[in-house]
Amino acid sequence: MANDLVLDTAIRDWVLVPLSLVMVLIGILRHFVSKFLRSTNTPDLKAIKESQLVVRARYLRGAANFIPEKAFKSRRHFYNNEENGLLHVPKSQAQNMQAQMFSDPNMAMDMMKKNLSMIVPQTLTFAWVNFFFSGFVAAKIPFPLTQRFRPMLQNGIDLSSVDVSYVSSRSWYFLNLFGLRGFFSLILGEENATDDTQKMMQMGGQMGGFGVDPSKTLSAEKDGLELVQHSWALPKLEEEAESILRDILST
């Protein structure tokens, strides 16, 4: 019975096509607006130092067995000692850092700009779609799908009797939102601002400081380093080198 559902061509002309068109146009607009708003972000020297420090400490943790024990211990002491070790963050300073972060106006400004180019248009278009096109069945995909796809394709329609291959307008909006990335990279070049996932990842990286303060990463790294058991890998290597040389000789 659901198969009998016939979609009006007016729906195609007045819902499906305009919706896609608007999504594309908004994407392009956002690209240019964010290009306009993008601040040359000048990374803080201290932040760089901290991230590099974590990287270096991670190398030490991962490859501890490749250097002599003495070298490892002196490095660990250098990172972890209680007086001036690089990974050691005094307690009072740790709290300070967080407070500093929140009061940093640059950070807030950056956040706001990101919001402007990302969240605001999304909310607006969503509201617009919701207001004008709620409850439309906008399209039908030409192949059958299982029930699991219902929340993805028929968002906004609470009818279990409609076949899953029908797409509601709100779902069409979501599909466009996430599916147009490839199209944007075609028309706007690889590095366009519409790439939300990338942006979110970036945000995760940068804002890593916002929720979790860097002193936590530092002290986590410190604990990890403290736990490393040093067992030199090289004594075994001598035998392996011998066997390799034997192989060369025997061939």
Added chain:
Amino acid sequence: MESAATRSHFEKLESKVDEGVGNVIEWLALVRRFKLRRSEKVTTHGCALLRDSSLRRKLGSEVWTVYEQVAIAAMDCQCLDVSKMCIEVLIAKFPNSARVGRLEGMLYEAKGQWQQAETKYQTLLELQPSDAFAYKRKVAIAKAQGNLGAAIEALKQYLDTFMADQEAWRELAEIYIALQKYSQAAFCYEELILMETANATWHLMYAEVQYTLGGLENLRIARKYYASAIKLSAGKNLRSLYGLCMCSAVLSQTKGRAKDEEGTELQSLASSVIMKKYKEKCPNKARLVTSFLEKQKL
């Protein structure tokens, strides 16, 4: 895979450009992309391109990148007037750009005006303290003047912040070796080994530094690292084989420690591998090598 294809495309394009028929714009872009040093060709072709106003228009906004590229290439060829011209165009377009500032500094360097270059980089650093490029150039200035001590200081200052930079550690190690500060160099190589555990070169260099330092303990460490360099290079690195032979020879000469039997085993294996290689690749020198290795065994 994709880059291998573009690479072969690039080589074809380059031969065409040399004949004067290829697409210079595309060639320049590929040179930039692969970070190649084709300074002479870039200067000649780039200059010809930039002189032609219709071609310049064709470049669009890419023209500034080409100006930058040609400026650097021209410095490399000591065509300082060409480079100066390019930089002047860039300054007119981007008066306050740090990127153009770097070019200015490099031009001073190319002219040998170290003091001006130094002040230029210093101002860049004041504007943007996290400018790794300016730090590195300062090291280069000190090195170019032959002032290795200052180079070390500058590098230390750089590494204090950018401590995960492999190239910088390597540079520092090499400078320390030049100054015969071997234990400091050893530290740098340890750092490099930590960053790239599978790179035979670092193991080899570390072994050599330890060998040079001498002393029983260091020699033992050296031999182990020679062994690991042999392992990582699958016995193909002749330098590490020789090193192992020398190192074991010294160790066996050290009196009172006769229990290094596995070491002598490894040494004889290494020397026979060296012999084998010489017999395969260079038979007329094999005799010389034999006598040298025999001497080591004694």
